[in-house]
Amino acid sequence: MSRRAISWLYSELPDLIQRGILTPETGEALRNHYGPADRNALSGRKIFLWVFGVFGASLVGLGLILLFGSNWENLPRPLRAFLSLALLVSSQAISYSAIQSGGCSSARREGSAVFQSLCVGLCIALIGQTYNIPGNLASFLFSWMLLILPLAYLMQSGVVSAFYLTGITWWAGVVQIEGNQALAFWFLFALFLPYFFWIIRKDRYSWESSWLSWLICLCLSVGTGISLEKAVPGLWIVVYLGLFGCFYLAGRTWWDESDSIWARPFHAFGAGGIFAISMLLTYKGFWDSVGWYHYRYEKWIHPWAAWMDYILSLTLPFASIFLLVNCYSKLKDSCILYGIAPILGIVCYCSSSLVPSVSLALSLVVFNIYVLALGLATFRLGVLANNLTRMNGGLIILVILIGARFLDTGLGFLLRGIGFILLGTAFLAANLWVGTRKEAEG
Template sequence: MNSKLIKELPELVENDVISQDVASKIERYYQSKASDTPNRLFTVFGVLGSILVGLGLILILAHNWDNFSKTIKTLFAFTPLIIGQVLVGFSILKRKSQTWKEASGVFLFFAVGASIAMVSQIYNIPGNFTNYMLVWILLCTPLIYLLKSHALALLHLVYATVYACNYGYANGSKAPWLFLVLLLLLLPYYINLIKSRPKANITSIFNWLVPISLVITLGAFITKFDELIFLSYIILFGLFYNLGKLPVLHNLKLRQNGYLVLGSFGTVVLLLITSFRWVWEDVLRISSFSGKETTLVIVLFVVALGVLIYLFLKKQVNKFNLFHYIFIIMTMLFFVGLKNDVSPTVITNILLLILGINAIKIGVDKMHFGVLNYGLVIITALIFCRFFDTNMSFVIRGLLFVIVGIGFFTTNYIMLKKQKSKETKILK
């Protein structure tokens, strides 16, 4: 309940700002709203309690496991599963609060994993960790939609990422294509969150975890032609940036828009890496490439281009914002780099300089100190990188740093003066 507003209602009635009837309606409205809103802290502790109870039971059983007969072991293996199902059924049938659903769902999630592991151990059922993770995740996926559980959705995403990393990076020669299926199974739930609760904390968490998961797992799909990793990541970050500019995400604060932040930051980091000539010398040595990795890069490019075209149709593209088009430019440079390593190196450095200046311009136009300093950091990082592959004297290097430092101070000071001037005009 909005306690501050409720406390002010008697004063508003006394001064004839609102009637007593209106005040009563406002109070009833906030009371009903408060009763429908689950206690977030209680939900968090409920989920944590379920995890701790489950882990505690596993540890107790593990300590005495060898003393039990096979029948008793089997009984213990299925007991958590039965308890979890009963709790979930009780939460649904009795229409319990969301806290009940979250806690019971998390308990059942870990009960499923524990039961599979114990049955496999008791009866020596062969298998590996990746198959175990895959079966566990798929069995628990319906619970996300049945309970509308945010905690289960997060666990699904985290465990799917662990599965993809273990399957792809550990094996080396196999790509975790089923990870994409697991991600698609979660997509309807995530899209519904974005549409119904775009500014909620849980949606912001997903706005960060989904792109982070894709960044972590993308390298696992490149198993044969390592040279394509750089290209696939630059396209992925370009896709993220343009997704962050979609109408449903663009109006969010930066801390809520993981796509925009990761897309921009990832693009800059990759450009800084590729601003060194040795990267393009490796690209120059590529003789040919084909296979599923090439298909993946093509699909990523088509999707990124499709999002950019959609932004154009919705008039959400700033024509002077190079971040929108950087993935297209770098893709073309990649093919130029197959024949020549000098031109891509020079152009990449120019692109970084333009991006830095562009970020400074956006920061000044929007009076945003964070974006302004981000642009200055890009330029500083570019200068710093050039210290490693140029023969400038230490005096010149020192002077450059002094100039950049003065630039930081001057631009921030001018911005601060403008902001104060605007505030003064508004007050007048």
């Protein structure tokens, strides 16, 4: 039974028991059979132990870094090497103890993994400094992230996983700033995927699955932009609409049983990303000089790395189209409007590349109409479902679009002010109406 159905059943149980249709024992048996409706929630005590366990381990690790740094220059080289390795071995012993204890708490497991991760980084830095091993920030991050990745698997640590995702994204940014290519970001990200699939296979709505999914969406969005070579101007339009389309449609396909936005990260992040990119494409500047006729030959362009741009611009949109067909086949008609964004991106990009003089204005009109349709459809679905979050999301889309067009035009302050007052009034009236209707329906 889906989570939505379980939540509905639990909401009906008190009334059914009160009417005598079910006995209290039967109601309790149903709860025991189906389990909690929202396994995404953790008890306050578990959250407290988890947060402070990780926080304490982080403080100990950072304290050791400062302690070693304050007296490091005064120690002989052999002693430096011994202390560095001893610290690493001691952290491994703590992690081994946590693994051997079997039923240890998640706080202990996470704390041990975080402490060892910090010790690995400290040991790399100290050994490198002691023996003057050449390197830079990029090589340090690359080595550090590769060495702590096994900890995510061995310790089943969500915090180390988050640390790894953040670290490889940071590494990609550093490499790109230095004028090199960050294509290895995709290899590093692929190494993490088996662990993520294992987590969501256990329970894709769990607390750990949810916040890791949010972080994956964020790091993939940033890492994609960093790793693009940008040899062909404007290709990011197709890539990003394809990426966010995949996020949204994957969320609608596999994460659609929960009503909580927190438990549906791909759905929420994908919808927000589609709106953000589509909103940018309502401006003329993003369509200027796009396409292969404006190929860049600057010295910082790596032609061999541009192949990844082409691969992403093909695989991501087609993957999103495949997911769209799959989603539609499951009678989820509401996914179509957001799901067609990659198709619109491909059509407008190709036409703007081939006949820019004709297609520029057409692309602007298409995406203005598309964003307007997104806002109206989201608002309508929210009203029909009595869902204030969705309804307000649609209103926000409409307010941003209309506000942006107000600022683009030569309207005076008086007309702009009246327009914003009308928008605000509509916003408040819609919320009041839906809120009143929800109260009337109980």
